[in-house]
Amino acid sequence: MEEMKESTSLTQANATFQNPNNNNAKPAAVESVNNQFEGDPVPGKQRQNKTLDYSEFDLAQAAQHGAFERCVQLVDEAQADVCQTDAEGITALHWAAINNRLEIAEFFVLRGADINAQGGLLKGTPINWATRQGHLKMVVLLMRHGADPSIKDTEGYACLHLACQFHHTNIAAYLIAKGEEIDMMDDNGMTPLMWASYKCHGIDPVRLLISCGAALNFQDNVHLNSAIHWALTSNNGSAISQLCNAGCTLDLVNAKKETPLDIAVAKKNNFAIKKIEGKLKKQKPSGNRIIVWMTLNKELGNKVMFIYPIMAFGGIGLCLQYGSSLLWSMLYLILLWIVSAQVLKIFLRNTTLIESPIMASWYTATKSWMYFTWIYLFWPFVTDLPTLLVFVISTTGIMYNFYRVVFSDPGYLVASLEQKKKAIIYLAEHDELTVDTFCSTCLLRKPARSKHCSICNKCVAAMDHHCPWILNCVGAKNHKYFVQFLFFLVVLNFLYAFGARRYYNGACPAYSNNDSGWLYHWIVIAFKCSPWAFWLELNSWFHCCWIGMLFVCQFYQMIILGMTTNERMNSYRYKHFYKNGKIASPFSRGIIGNFIQFFECSCCGLFQIYRIDWSNKYQHNLIPEENDIYWEV
Known part of the structure; x- marks a missing residue:
């Protein structure tokens, strides 16, 4: 039984960590029990150590090592009882749960094992043990058979607390979707959000809990700390930023009469100090009443x-x-x-500058004053038929595509609360609840090519980027109009510059009769002729250059590469973009195919066009699936 004692001590070490509400507690490294007992390397299969002889193992040892046949033999031959416990109340189901032995655990449950048995020093249930280790599939299995995740151990922690303490965001999402109380308090009044803010240095699970509606300003019973107090105590920059942005109260006082700003100053956390002071100034600005208003x-x-x-x-x-x-x-x-x-x-x-309409307004100002100048100054010199045709076509193209790209839905993903919960449960039960398939802000299953926009705070199907010049995202439903809009903008800006030179030649004798060098002629004489027209011409050339480069980049990405901007920037992170060791888009149909599908150009019926509904497409390919939705154009 020496091996059993060793494994028990490992379990207890894993269950012990620094409790901020226990003044006598000492920091302890959280070691994975899987260092001693290998977990399930392949879903649905059990790995066994071929060098060990399982014939002498008792039920607990067989469960630890994944010896399924030995477990069946012991139970079927009545050599062991699935409900038997050791001196600490630990059952064989506990060992199967902590080592992620799915097949063995289900066998024990079907043979009558007590699924909510409490054992070990902390009196944890099998699902408590599985949660600590981050075994989502085991948690799903146990809950499917009636395990109660709300049962607390001797430290007062239910499964949701443990998931948030040990950074298991997928398990936390599954528990919340299954109906666990998001603000459940442990015996010291600590909520899951407080634990996540204190223990988890990363975006999640803090973001998940905030998105699910966790209370931001609850205070624990011992220190009267709120989530922001705990985040500052551990210098958790990500949690500090998210809690401040979510609108947590920054003037709460804990048992030591400390505000969040006091803790930040004591910790010499300059980032937190700047963040909190900035939020306080916005919440309670000082100065003239009219300016404040x-x-x-x-x-x-x-x-x-x-x-x-x-x-x-x-x-x-x-x-x-x-x-x-x-x-x-x-x-x-x-x-x-x-x-x-x-x-x-x-x-x-x-x-912020990106969130404000100032950049869109600058574009509007440029085009508005250009149209005014064209009609008021240039009109007598630009009335020839070719120029008028280009002017009318480019203006019509700009107006139509501007309306479509600005005021249309770019492909926002929406779902009811019930649909979000069903999606989380579906992903968890199919072992797909990961950062690649689930958005912890929108609580949505992420379709292929989708991305969460931090400016709009929404997920967008086939997102390209967020464009501050149009105050909208560019995605599946307006990407085509965005590229067409860029093209007509380049044409219009070039046309304005052409019209300005026509105006200088016709209205300014000094310009048309000047024989000086081209630089002096094009700049100085033109400026003297009409500073207003020259100021607008400078803007037209500037916009013509950068918008032209943007158009070329967009065209190259979508037509040549078959990628969005987001995909091109992050392709090294996406496994499905690697083909034979090289980066290639799995969504590309070839240059001609990409052009036809992107612009929906059937060439008078010569080509058949199918438009994929990227808000419902979850496979990273162009092969039609049973659940995919296609529209024939």
Whole structure:
């Protein structure tokens, strides 16, 4: 029985760790019992050590080592009882659970083993032991046969607490989906979120618990710490950031009369100090009441941030056009810059540059003033039929595709709470509940090519990227319109530059009759002719260059490579993008096929087009599956 004693001590070591509510506790490394007993390497199969003789093993030893035939022999020949316990109350089912022996565990349960037996120093149940080790398939098996995950051990921990202590996000998600109370308290008043914030240095399971609606401001019974207090105690930067962003209360006081900011200062955690002070300033800004009101009014801020750049863009042109000299123009521009800086300081305080409409507004300003200038200044010089045709076609293309790309759904994934729970249970029971298949923010099963957008806070089917210039994501339902929009933008910007040169030649004799060098002719004389038109022309060339490069990049990715921007940037992380040791898209149909399918171009019926519903496609290929949805175009 020496081996049994050794394995029992390992189990107890694994069950012991630093309890923040126990002043006498000492830190202990959490060692995996699987270092002593190998877990199940292949789902559905049991690995046995061929060098051991199982014929003399008792039931507990056979369960530990995965000797299924020996277990069957002992039970069927009545040499052992599946409910028998040792001196510490440990059953053979405990050993099968902690070593992930699925076949043996199910055999024991079907033969009448007590599925909720409590044993060991901590009086844990088999499902407690499986949860500590992160054996999701064992947890699923035991719960399918009636195991109660809410039973607490002697330290007061139920399975959800253990899953959050040991960073087993998939088990935590499964338990919550099966109905476990998300704010269940242990004997010291610690909730799963408090444990995750204290123990788990990573995005999950904190993100999962917040997404599931865990209470942010509960305080434990011993130290009166909230989740943010515990995160700061362990310098858990990820948890600190997520809790602050979720809106936790930052002025709660614990038993030592410490606020979260006090703990951050004591820990000399500069990141946390900056984060908390920034949130406190947003929650309780000081200063003039009118400015404070404008700062807190997000709707007003968005309107100002959309309108002001249009005015500022026009203001720059007016300063250049009507300044009596270059010196006065520069003074006007400096004054405009000071005003703009103050406006941004007030209305960008509660948001980021990417989340605000300022970049979309700058695009709108450029195009609005270009159209104004084209009609007001250029029109007499651009009325020839070819120019008018290009102008009308590009304008129509821009307006139509702009509307489709901005105001249409890019492919957001939505599901009811009941559907989300069913998806989690389905993934867990099919051993697919991983970060690659499940979004712990949206609580959704992730289709192939989908990605969570941190700006929109939603998952998007076949997501390419989030574009701040259109205030929307680019995904399965608007990607085609985005690429077409880029193409027509390049044409329009080039057309404006062409129209500006027509205007200079027709309206400015100094420009048309100048024989000086091309640089002086193209820049200095053009600026003297019309600073307003030249300011807009500079913008047109700038936008023509970077939008042109973006269009080429998008075209190359989608047509040549068959990849989205997200896939190209992260292809090294996706196993399904490796083919014969090289990165290649499993979704590519070849250059011609990609072009036909992406732009839905049937060439007057010459090609048959099928559009995959990427919000329901879960296989990483283009082979039609039974559950895939196709539309013939």
